[in-house]
Amino acid sequence: MDRAKRSFRRRTKPATNGRNWPHVVIVGGGFAGANAVLGLRKARVRVTLIDQNVYKTFQPLLYQVATAGLNPGDVTMFLRGLQLKVPNMRFRQGRVRAVDTEQQTVTLHDRQKISYDYLVLANGATVNFFNTPGAEEFAMPMYTRSQAIDIRDRIFAELERASQLSETGTNDKLHISVVGGGATGVEIAGALADFRQQELDVLYPEMDPGTLQITLIQRGKALIKDFNENLQEYAADELLKRKVELLLGRGVKSVGYDSLTLQDDTVIESDITIWAVGVGADDEINRWGVPRRDNGRIEVDDTLRVKGFRNIFAIGDVAAQDEALPMLAQPAMQSGKHVASLISAEVDGKPADAPFAYRDLGTMATIGRHAAITQLPFEKAPDLTGSVGWWAWMGVHVMNLLGARNRRAVSTNLISLYAGMGTTFSQPNPVIGEVDSNRARKEFAKHSSKRRFGFSAGKPFSYREGSRRERGELTADHPSHRANPEDGHGLA
Ligand SMILES: Cc1cc2nc3c(=O)[nH]c(=O)nc-3n(C[C@H](O)[C@H](O)[C@H](O)COP(=O)(O)OP(=O)(O)OC[C@H]3O[C@@H](n4cnc5c(N)ncnc54)[C@H](O)[C@@H]3O)c2cc1C
Numbered sequence: 001m002d003r004a005k006r007s008f009r010r011r012t013k014p015a016t017n018g019r020n021w022p023h024v025v026i027v028g029g030g031f032a033g034a035n036a037v038l039g040l041r042k043a044r045v046r047v048t049l050i051d052q053n054v055y056k057t058f059q060p061l062l063y064q065v066a067t068a069g070l071n072p073g074d075v076t077m078f079l080r081g082l083q084l085k086v087p088n089m090r091f092r093q094g095r096v097r098a099v100d101t102e103q104q105t106v107t108l109h110d111r112q113k114i115s116y117d118y119l120v121l122a123n124g125a126t127v128n129f130f131n132t133p134g135a136e137e138f139a140m141p142m143y144t145r146s147q148a149i150d151i152r153d154r155i156f157a158e159l160e161r162a163s164q165l166s167e168t169g170t171n172d173k174l175h176i177s178v179v180g181g182g183a184t185g186v187e188i189a190g191a192l193a194d195f196r197q198q199e200l201d202v203l204y205p206e207m208d209p210g211t212l213q214i215t216l217i218q219r220g221k222a223l224i225k226d227f228n229e230n231l232q233e234y235a236a237d238e239l240l241k242r243k244v245e246l247l248l249g250r251g252v253k254s255v256g257y258d259s260l261t262l263q264d265d266t267v268i269e270s271d272i273t274i275w276a277v278g279v280g281a282d283d284e285i286n287r288w289g290v291p292r293r294d295n296g297r298i299e300v301d302d303t304l305r306v307k308g309f310r311n312i313f314a315i316g317d318v319a320a321q322d323e324a325l326p327m328l329a330q331p332a333m334q335s336g337k338h339v340a341s342l343i344s345a346e347v348d349g350k351p352a353d354a355p356f357a358y359r360d361l362g363t364m365a366t367i368g369r370h371a372a373i374t375q376l377p378f379e380k381a382p383d384l385t386g387s388v389g390w391w392a393w394m395g396v397h398v399m400n401l402l403g404a405r406n407r408r409a410v411s412t413n414l415i416s417l418y419a420g421m422g423t424t425f426s427q428p429n430p431v432i433g434e435v436d437s438n439r440a441r442k443e444f445a446k447h448s449s450k451r452r453f454g455f456s457a458g459k460p461f462s463y464r465e466g467s468r469r470e471r472g473e474l475t476a477d478h479p480s481h482r483a484n485p486e487d488g489h490g491l492a
Contacts (some may be wrong), residue, residue, distance in 0.1 A: 018088060019385055021046050022347055023480025025106060025116035027096045029056045029079045031332035032316025033122035034402065037086050044347050047089040048114060050106070051079055054093050057145050060329060061410065063184060065148040066274075067191035068430030069371035069417050072145050074409040077402040091306050096123070099288040101309060106485065118311050118343050121298060122336065125327060128278035134255035139179065142188070145367065152435050153274055155192075159204060159212070160437030161444060165455060167205045172454040176210050177260055177270035179252050180277025181218025182225075183365035185234050188276060189216045190368035193242035198369075214244045215268065217260070218278075219251040219369070224365060224373075226326070231373045236378040238367040257447040269453040281318055281328060293320050302355040304339050306359040311337045321356075330361055342359070365391045369418045390418065 022045050026033045029051040040047050055076040064070040080091045094108035098407065099121075105113045127143045129135040140151050155176070163172045178189045196212045205210075216223075222232045223239075223246075238244060251263040260270045281296035290306050293297040295321035299307045304319065306312040316332035325331040338356045346352035366372035372390035375383050384392050398411050444451075451457040 011482075014367065014462070018046055021047065021088075022117035023115065024118040024343060025050065025114055026120040026122055027051075027106065028121070028123035028318075029053075029082075029091075030059075030122060030124045031056075031329045032124075032318075033120065034079070034082065035333045036120050036122060036315065036340045037082055037089050037336075039337045040344065041086040042087065043088070043340070043344035045088065045118070045343060047086065047297060048092055048116075049079060049089055049109070049344035050092045050094050050096060050114070052093070052095040052109075053145075054079055054091075055145070058397075058404060058406070059143070060397060062142055062145065062148040063188040063191055064414070065145065066151040066155075066188060067195055067432075068152050069191060069431055070413050071431050072149055072408060073476055074226060074406055074413065075401075076145055076470065077406060081403065097284070097287075099290070101312065102301065103290050109452075113466075119313070120339055120343075121285075121288075121306070121312065121314040121318055122281065122316050122332075123247065123285075123318050125297075126281040126282045127275065127277065130198075130278055132252060132254060135273075135275060138255045142184065143279065149433055151274060152271070152431075153435060154440075156435040157437050157440040158271060159207075160435055161371050161440040162211055163204050163207050164437065164441070166211070170455045171208050171211065173208075174271050175215065175258075175268070175269040175285040175453075176212065176272045176274065177215045177217060177268070178276050179217050179260075180221070180275070181216055181223040181246075181248065182277065183363075185216055185218070185274075185276035186224055187366055188274060189214055189239060189244045190366065190371070193239065193244050194368040196429070199430065203430075204340045205486070215247060215270070216244055217247045217250055217252060217262070221249045223248070226363060227365070227373060228383055229373050231375060231383055231385070235367050237274050238371045242368060253368075255400045256452065257450050259452045260428030267452060271454075274431055279317070285318070290314070291327070293324075295320065295324075297324065302361075303342060303353055304356050313342075314337050325358055325381070328363070330413055331358055332356055333400075354373040364389070364396060366390060366393050366418075366475075392428060394418075 009467050024040060024045045024047045026036050026047060026049045029049050033049060034056050037049050046103055053077055058075040061070060061075045065072050066076055078404040083089055090188045097109055098107040102383055107113050107116045114330055127141040141147050142151060158174050160170060165172050176192060178185045192214050200212060201209050223235050224232055236246060252260055253263050254261045255273050258269060258271050259267050260273060261267050283294065290310060293299050299316040300314050300319045301307055302321060304313050304315055306314050317327040317334035335356060342352045360377040362374060364372060364374040370390055372393040373385050374389045374392045394414060396409050401407050401410060448456055448460055449458060
């Protein structure tokens with residue numbers, strides 16, 4: 001092979017002497033795990049990254065997937081791609097079920113055991129329904145890419161269903177409730193409101209413009225409580241301007257198919273309930289033999305070693321020091337880099353006990369078009385809002401995405417969605433998936449007796465024309481009278 005060709009050859013194998021290098025097993029390829037992998041690229045170790053998914057998810061932009069602004073692939077990165085930069089890493093898809101700290105092995109879902117010299121637990125957090133009755137069955141969480149896709153597909157299926165009802169002259173409003181007024185709840189409510197304002201009337205002219213109702217419910221009195229008060233007010237004002245109904249100081253007691261019961265026993269209509277509140281560590285960790293705090297997170301010391309173990313680290317959302325850091329991307333990324341530096345130092349025989357020092361780089365959230373907020377951690381630094389805040393938010397999010405294709409796709413899509421002058425003149429083209437309005441109709445009919453609101457609530461209901469005619473719900477000149485039952489209008 002000539003020299004020019006050799007210089008372009010990609011390194012994908014560890015050095016031949018690497019076979020005897022210590023083995024680092026990293027569980028979870030999220031913000032924390034991926035940064036630990038990247039930090040070990042020059043270390044004299046073999047790295048195995050294990051994740052149940054083959055991709056890493058950029059969760060801060062999941063709400064864009066749920067609201068049809070971005071393609072699911074734009075916010076995920078194939079974890080095997082890391083091998084280009086980290087030739088001493090191998091990827092194994094699998095869900096870790098057990099950890100044996102005596103034998104130094106992890107066991108995967110398929111019972112395969114993988115032994116380690118160093119173990120890094122970076123398996124993140126999961127949704128927490130706080131034992132709210134009905135929440136697991138009826139509310140839609142947004143913690144993973146597939147959950148975000150489910151929300152998007154359900155919204156469009158319900159819009160199609162509502163449009164089919166409106167063709168029959170029945171205006172059954174589509175109520176979407178977002179439970180949780182943190183950054184995620186605010187972002188998804190704002191994105192839905194922008195969609196309603198910019199695109200809905202063009203896409204669904206047959207529907208009454210007021211058909212889509214958006215409500216944000218927050219147990220506390222303030223939205224985004226981790227932000228300064230002026231930013232909390234700004235977010236509330238921007239949502240109100242976008243006609244999002246805010247129910248502040250109202251907790252959710254239970255969730256039904258088309259309703260929410262609040263703590264004060266008020267029942268409100270909610271055809272789609274998005275659960276944007278509550279995360280916690282997975283209960284599965286109980287069986288891993290590592291100490292946990294009251295909130296379920298793994299107990300780590302100030303170097304991020306799991307208490308009681310020299311060679312096991314826990315980083316990101318799953319871990320908490322005595323003073324727990326927020327469950328955010330920056331602490332996760334920085335903790336991944338820190339642990340990589342400790343392992344690299346230790347295998348090189350250097351001191352490896354530096355405490356983790358978190359650098360707060362600020363927090364941000366976007367409410368919608370030209371409206372984002374950025375709170376910087378420096379004294380006297382101004383809070384950024386509006387378009388300036390939006391560009392800062394955009395820059396940071398794009399910078400933190402892994403992969404050049406993702407950066408290009410996200411910046412192009414978000415700039416065309418948000419940076420315009422207010423009214424979209426180009427043809428709206430939301431990123432839709434499989435929209436199964438037939439299934440939505442069946443579910444709507446199936447739950448009729450349990451439904452508390454809307455068309456034919458509490459009564460047995462079928463979409464069949466005949467049954468509607470029998471009940472006298474159709475008039476002679478109604479468009480459905482002309483519909484051919486074979487064309488889908490007649491399906492139950
Ligand atoms: C909707 C949403 C919006 C957010 N918005 C923001 C934001 O705007 N700004 C911000 O800073 N933070 C935000 N966050 C929080 C941020 O995403 C998390 O703090 C961050 O992802 C934590 O990183 P992590 O690596 O600890 O966990 P994760 O990124 O969750 O990664 C954990 C990985 O472990 C894998 N895994 C889990 N269990 C197992 C197992 N048993 N075996 C194998 N693999 C496993 C998972 O598949 C996943 O890939 C948001 C979170 C959500 C859900």
